[in-house]
Amino acid sequence: xxxxxxxxxxxxxxxxxxxxxxxxxxxxxxxxxxxxxxxxxxxxxxxxxxxxxxxxxxxxxxxxxxxxxxxxxxxxxxxxxxxxxxxxxxxxxxxxxxxxxxxxxxxxxxxxxxxxxxxxxxxxxxxxxxxxxxxxxxxxxxxxxxxxxxxxxxxxxxxxxxxxxxxxxxxxxxxxxxxxxxxxxxxxxxxxxxxxxxxxxxxxxxxxxxxxxxxxxxxxxxxxxxxxxxxxxxxxxxxxxxxxxxxxxxxxxxxxxxxxxxxxxxxxxxxxxxxxxxxxxxxxxxxxxxxxxxxxxxxxxxxxxxxxxxxxxxxxxxxxxxxxxxxxxxxxxxxxxxxxxxxxxxxxxxxxxxxxxxxxxxxxxxxxxxxxxxxxxxxxxxxxxxxxxxxxxxxxxxxxxxxxxxxxxxx
Amino acid sequence: xxxxxxxxxxxxxxxxxxxxxxxxxxxxxxxxxxxxxxxxxxxxxxxxxxxxxxxxxxxxxxxxxxxxxxxxxxxxxxxxxxxxxxxxxxxxxxxxxxxxxxxxxxxxxxxxxxxxxxxxxxxxxxxxxxxxxxxxxxxxxxxxxxxxxxxxxxxxxxxxxxxxxxxxxxxxxxxxxxxxxxxxxxxxxxxxxxxxxxxxxxxxxxxxxxxxxxxxxxxxxxxxxxxxxxxxxxxxxxxxxxxxxxxxxxxxxxxxxxxxxxxxxxxxxxxxxxxxxxxxxxxxxxxxxxxxxxxxxxxxxxxxxxxxxxxxxxxxxxxxxxxxxxxxxxxxxxxxxxxxxxxxxxxxxxxxxxxxxxxxxxxxxxxxxxxxxxxxxxxxxxxxxxxxxxxxxxxxxxxxxxxxxxxxxxx
Ligand SMILES: NC(=O)NCCC(=O)O
Ligand SMILES: NC(=O)NCCC(=O)O
Numbered sequence: 001x002x003x004x005x006x007x008x009x010x011x012x013x014x015x016x017x018x019x020x021x022x023x024x025x026x027x028x029x030x031x032x033x034x035x036x037x038x039x040x041x042x043x044x045x046x047x048x049x050x051x052x053x054x055x056x057x058x059x060x061x062x063x064x065x066x067x068x069x070x071x072x073x074x075x076x077x078x079x080x081x082x083x084x085x086x087x088x089x090x091x092x093x094x095x096x097x098x099x100x101x102x103x104x105x106x107x108x109x110x111x112x113x114x115x116x117x118x119x120x121x122x123x124x125x126x127x128x129x130x131x132x133x134x135x136x137x138x139x140x141x142x143x144x145x146x147x148x149x150x151x152x153x154x155x156x157x158x159x160x161x162x163x164x165x166x167x168x169x170x171x172x173x174x175x176x177x178x179x180x181x182x183x184x185x186x187x188x189x190x191x192x193x194x195x196x197x198x199x200x201x202x203x204x205x206x207x208x209x210x211x212x213x214x215x216x217x218x219x220x221x222x223x224x225x226x227x228x229x230x231x232x233x234x235x236x237x238x239x240x241x242x243x244x245x246x247x248x249x250x251x252x253x254x255x256x257x258x259x260x261x262x263x264x265x266x267x268x269x270x271x272x273x274x275x276x277x278x279x280x281x282x283x284x285x286x287x288x289x290x291x292x293x294x295x296x297x298x299x300x301x302x303x304x305x306x307x308x309x310x311x312x313x314x315x316x317x318x319x320x321x322x323x324x325x326x327x328x329x330x331x332x333x334x335x336x337x338x339x340x341x342x343x344x345x346x347x348x349x350x351x352x353x354x355x356x357x358x359x360x361x362x363x364x365x366x367x368x369x370x371x372x373x374x375x376x377x378x379x380x381x382x383x384x385x386x387x388x389x390x391x392x393x394x395x396x397x398x399x400x401x402x403x404x405x406x407x408x409x410x411x
Numbered sequence: 412x413x414x415x416x417x418x419x420x421x422x423x424x425x426x427x428x429x430x431x432x433x434x435x436x437x438x439x440x441x442x443x444x445x446x447x448x449x450x451x452x453x454x455x456x457x458x459x460x461x462x463x464x465x466x467x468x469x470x471x472x473x474x475x476x477x478x479x480x481x482x483x484x485x486x487x488x489x490x491x492x493x494x495x496x497x498x499x500x501x502x503x504x505x506x507x508x509x510x511x512x513x514x515x516x517x518x519x520x521x522x523x524x525x526x527x528x529x530x531x532x533x534x535x536x537x538x539x540x541x542x543x544x545x546x547x548x549x550x551x552x553x554x555x556x557x558x559x560x561x562x563x564x565x566x567x568x569x570x571x572x573x574x575x576x577x578x579x580x581x582x583x584x585x586x587x588x589x590x591x592x593x594x595x596x597x598x599x600x601x602x603x604x605x606x607x608x609x610x611x612x613x614x615x616x617x618x619x620x621x622x623x624x625x626x627x628x629x630x631x632x633x634x635x636x637x638x639x640x641x642x643x644x645x646x647x648x649x650x651x652x653x654x655x656x657x658x659x660x661x662x663x664x665x666x667x668x669x670x671x672x673x674x675x676x677x678x679x680x681x682x683x684x685x686x687x688x689x690x691x692x693x694x695x696x697x698x699x700x701x702x703x704x705x706x707x708x709x710x711x712x713x714x715x716x717x718x719x720x721x722x723x724x725x726x727x728x729x730x731x732x733x734x735x736x737x738x739x740x741x742x743x744x745x746x747x748x749x750x751x752x753x754x755x756x757x758x759x760x761x762x763x764x765x766x767x768x769x770x771x772x773x774x775x776x777x778x779x780x781x782x783x784x785x786x787x788x789x790x791x792x793x794x795x796x797x798x799x800x801x802x803x804x805x806x807x808x809x810x811x812x813x814x815x816x817x818x819x820x821x822x
Contacts (some may be wrong), residue, residue, distance in 0.1 A: 084679040085633050085687075127681035154680070192638035211637065213682055222496050222791040225671035225694045226622065227603035227763035230662050232787075237672060238659050241652035248649050251641050260636035261648055262682045264675060268495040269565070270538035271624055271673045271692045272764075273790040276496075281682045283636045352638035353683075376643075379684040380633040 002398055003107070004391030007100045011390065014040060014080075014096065015088045024381025025088055029081035029123035030058075030159065035166035037080050041120055044099055048106040055179060056145055057135035058122040058168035064102050066115040071408060072180035074112075074401055075364075076101055077119030077136075077356055078188060083127050087383020089189045089373060089390075095120045097187045097394040104398060113409035114182050116401060121356040122163070128153045130281075131213055131320035132354050139176045140359030176363035183331055183404050184360035187369045187397045189385050191353050193376030201392050202346035203370030204335050207327055208358050209256075209350060210292045213320035214282040216243065216303065220312040222268060222276035233274050237266045239310040240278035246302045247282060254295050258285045258352070282316075287350055289324050325358045331367035331404065338399035344392055353378070365404075369396050413809055414518070415802030418511045422801065425451060425507070426499040435792025436499055440492035440534035441469070441570065446577035448491050452531055455510055459517040461529075466590060467556055468546035469533040469579035475513050477526040482819060483591035485523075485812055486775075487512055488530030488547075488767055489599060494538050498794020500600045500784060500801075506531045508598045508805040515809060524820035525593050527812060532767040533574070539564045541692075542624055542731035543765050550587045551770030587774035594742055594815050595771035598780045598808045600796050602764050604787030612803050613757035614781030615746050618738055619769050620667075620761060621703045624731035625693040627654065627714065631723040633679060633687035644685050648677040650721040651689035657713045658693060665706050669696045669763070693727075698761055700735050736769045742778030742815065749810035755803055764789070776815075780807050 017037040018027030027033040038060055045052045045062030054060045063073055078094020098118030105116065121139075126132025129151040137143045149160030163169045172179055190196075195203050220234030244261045251259035260283040267277040284299065286292035300316060307314040339346040349370055360366045371393040374384035428448040429438030438444040449471055456463045456473030465471045474484055489505020509529030516527065532550075537543025540562040548554045560571030574580045583590055601607075606614050631645030655672045662670035671694040678688040695710065697703035711727060718725040743759075750757040760781055771777045782804040785795035 083633075083681055083684055085684070125681070126683060127679075130682055132683060190638070191635045193640075193643070209637070221788075222494075223788055224602045224764060224790040225673060226620070226669065226696050226765065227601070227787070227789065228669070229604075230659070230669060232604070235659075235671075237675060238655060241655040241672075244649060244652040245656065248641070248646075258637065258639070258641060260646075260683070260685055261652075262636060262677075262684050262686060263680050264648060264677050266673075266675050268538075269674050270494055270536070270790070271541055271694055272537060272543060272671070273494055273496070273673050274671055275673060276791070283682055285637050353635060354637065376638070377632075377634055378638065379635040379681070380687070 002100045002104045002391065002394040004387065007096060007390060007394055008387045010096050011088060011093065018082060020381055022381040025082045025086050026084055027082040028084060028128035029125065030162035030166055034081055038120065038168060041080065048103055050102060053172055054168050054170040055172040055174040056170055057138050057148060057174040058163050059135050059139060059174060060120040061117050062099065062102065063115050063117040064105060066112045068113050071114040072182045073115030073117040074405060075117050075119050075181040075184040075360065076397060076401060077121055077184060078186050079121045079124030079356060081123055081125050083125050083379045085381050086379060087381060089383055089385045090191065090378050091124055093189060093390060094187045097397050100394050101398045101401060112405045114405055124356055129159045133356050133359055136356035136359040138174045140362040142359055142362065145174060181360065181364045182408060183364050184357055184366040185331065185397055185401055186355055186357045187393045188355060189373040189378060190370040191373060191378035194349060195370060195372035196376055200345050200347050201371060201389050202339055202344050202396055203349035204332060204339060204346050205327060205351055205368035205370055206332055206348050207350050208325040208354060209285050209287040209352055210289045210324040211322040211354050212284050212292060212296060212318055214316055214318050216280050216282055216314060216316045218278045218312050218314045220276050223274045225272040225274055228274060234311045235274050236278040236312050237275040239306060239312040240280055242306050242310065243303050244280065246306060247299055250295055250298050254286060254291055256287055257291065257295050287324060322354055322358060325361055327361060327367035328365035331365045334400040334403040335367055335369055335396060337403045338396045341399060342395055344396065369393055413511045413515045413802065413805040415798065418507060418801060418805055419798045421507050422499060422504065429493060431792055433792040436493045436497050437495055438493040439495060439539035440536065441573035441577055445492055449531065449579060452491065459514055461513060464583055465579050465581040466583040466585040467581055468549050468559060468585040469574045470546050470550060470585060471531040472528050473510065473513065474526050474528040475516060477523045479524050482525040483593045484526030484528040485816060486528050486530050486592040486595040486771065487808060487812060488532055488595060489597050490532045490535030490767060492534055492536050494536050494790045496792050497790060498792060500794055500796045501602065501789050502535055504600060504801060505598045508808050511805050512809045512812060523816045525816055535767055540570045544767050544770055547767035547770040549585045551773040553770055553773065556585060592771065592775045593819060594775050595768055595777040596742065596808055596812055597766055597768040598804045599766060600784040600789060601781040602784060602789035605760060606781060606783035607787055611756050611758050612782060612800050613750055613755050613807055614760035615743060615750060615757050616738060616762055616779035616781055617743055617759050618761050619736040619765060620696050620698040620763055621700045621735040622733040622765050623695045623703060623707060623729055625727055625729050627691050627693055627725060627727045629689045629723050629725045631687050634685045636683040636685055639685060645722045646685050647689040647723055648686040650717060650723040651691055653717050653721065654714050655691065657717060658710055661706055661709050665697060665702055667698055668702065668706050698735060733765055733769060736772055738772060738778035739776035742776045745811040745815040746778055746780055746807060748814045749807045752810060753806055755807065780804055
């Protein structure tokens with residue numbers, strides 16, 4: 001069993017990098033605070049005798065050797081970056097539990113068959129640089145390295161430049177076929193209301209719903225707010241608002257669908273000028289790829305109708321497609337065995353959020369463990385989880401990894 | 412008659428300060444380009460022997476002496492600042508015609524009874540610093556000097572600091588009861604479609620419609636775009652969009668009403684976070700103060716209903732009230748006499764845009780002259796006007812001022 005007090009104090013201590021007045025964390029990927037927490041993670045890994053390295057995308061690997069040098073290590077990964085107004089747990093818990101597992105194995109002098117590696121994946125959140133999970137995505141072969149490097153933040157700073165600036169552009173190939181893992185396990189807060197509602201401390205995650213991201217631009221014509229009669233306007237912001245309301249309604253009509261506009265900007269940004277331009281992002285999700293496809297078709301149709309009716313032109317372009325993921329039965333069963341052995345209440349669950357595990361699953365057996373979070377709230381400074389749940393989750397994770405390692409050993 | 416070629420080349424030449432690739436002008440108030448065009452205006456005034464000074468708000472006065480030193484001068488004013496994506500004519504034409512009138516009087520050695528002063532009013536547009544017409548407003552007693560100084564631009568730079576930075580914070584009181592005018596005339600492009608539609612080159616402006624500006628903030632709760640079911644969201648941006656559509660519909664239901672949301676910002680600005688905060692501005696106008704009051708009441712009611720229905724809180728706060736203005740019969744008749752004497756086709760018209768003349772009208776007889784602009788478009792880089800119309804407008808302005816001066820002389 002892990003050391004719950006140590007895990008909890010590590011969560012609290014490291015939250016100082018990017019810590020906010022409201023008790024949250026603002027630590028966007030590749031910021032100075034992201035560098036600071038990475039520096040701490042590297043030092044903590046070395047302290048327990050681990051080999052530490054990072055790859056071309058800045059993914060940091062803290063590796064404890066196993067007996068069998070021929071086997072790729074088993075990864076326990078997640079991310080240390082946060083949303084602009086994020087919490088102390090989203091992603092962070094998974095990395096710190098990876099470290100806690102290594103510390104526990106170290107303390108107890110446990111030798112594993114394969115090595116065990118705690119991984120901090122770069123830019124999982126996708127808030128500073130879109131899309132989300134871009135660095136685990138390069139590792140898993142979903143994106144090229146060049147694509148990731150070229151992504152720009154809202155200030156037009158490039159991912160590649162910022163990675164270099166914070167000193168985490170390594171030379172180890174970011175390629176899961178080269179820098180291999182035998183499996184990948186990830187502990188995460190659920191970020192939704194199910195476990196809390198049902199008072200169940202552990203979710204055995206069997207998959208992740210499908211996600212698609214879009215940019216929508218709307219072009220009308222700048223004109224004077226006082227002199228231009230309503231019927232002569234081509235108001236890009238008004239049209240965008242009607243579109244955003246339509247996108248919201250689409251989600252309500254498709255079972256389990258969600259739809260979100262998280263970013264909007266309108267130009268020229270003057271009180272007395274009717275905006276001639278508007279850009280917004282769209283996030284559509286559904287557990288079922290086919291239903292998501294229908295949601296997209298519906299969105300395309302309705303946005304086009306609105307554009308025509310309101311005399312603006314528009315472009316609705318998908319820039320990220322993340323199909324529904326089914327986790328690997330061996331990993332799911334390792335987690336289930338771990339839960340059973342520990343005697344914890346648990347249920348299976350599908351994730352509404354994307355995770356680095358979606359992309360590791362493309363190249364190695366993968367699954368996840370969820371624990372409840374307060375009111376199901378995440379991507380919010382109020383995000384919170386109980387110490388006891390974190391500790392139970394870490395125990396499940398540790399034993400799942402040991403189960404999987406034993407299975408590897410037995411061939 | 413004025414020198415139309417000189418006027419036209421002055422318009423073209425001075426458009427270099429803030430000139431854009433699309434042929435427009437981006438010269439927000441108190442920017443470096445605003446300083447550059449002011450420096451030119453000051454020098455041009457001195458070149459024809461005028462006294463030049465600026466007041467506490469940076470309003471620049473270029474004054475040609477009259478015979479009767481006891482009479483306050485007659486003002487011909489407008490503004491040299493532009494929208495972020497503005498044109499070469501809005502405001503600029505009025506100041507340059509003021510200068511052209513002084514140059515014409517100078518060339519022809521005409522002595523007037525009262526002095527004639529060309530005025531460049533500061534920050535008429537209200538795009539960098541809200542509200543519009545703030546400096547003529549201080550002169551006219553609608554705002555305090557301190558209020559104007561405290562206004563902040565989108566980067567939180569203060570009006571007072573920026574005025575000092577560009578070197579135009581003078582010591583002459585910005586107070587129309589101290590630095591008096593006998594009257595104020597302003598030439599402007601119509602910024603709307605009426606004159607062009609009717610092929611009439613001159614509008615005799617009899618008044619300006621009422622304007623009200625508001626800030627609306629909407630507060631919900633940041634949450635995860637993938638894990639939060641639609642019915643549990645308190646989406647501030649979605650609620651704002653529904654409100655913006657409602658505000659648009661309100662304008663359609665009130666005769667001659669217009670309604671515009673020109674600025675929107677949403678936080679935290681992440682693709683996968685449901686926005687917990689949104690701010691937008693509202694501009695409501697109507698020629699009739701009472702109808703505008705009804706539009707406001709309706710907006711208040713509908714916004715409150717939407718907030719309740721969509722489980723967000725909101726604040727809808729008016730920060731600028733500019734009642735409908737009726738110009739002075741003596742000034743209107745001076746313009747009408749001028750038009751008649753010149754034999755130009757003309758019609759009376761009410762302005763949909765606010766102008767510095769709205770605030771000079773509070774302390775001295777005031778009226779305006781309109782000329783047509785291409786497709787009625789303004790607050791757009793495509794804004795355009797014909798040379799012949801500018802010249803005719805300047806002639807009307809010049810003769811209106813001389814008519815008014817003659818009337819002053821005859822007591
Ligand atoms: N876990 C998490 O919040 N990931 C961000 C990716 C997503 O949008 O689901
Ligand atoms: N003339 C002009 O565009 N003024 C700006 C003030 C307004 O919004 O009407």
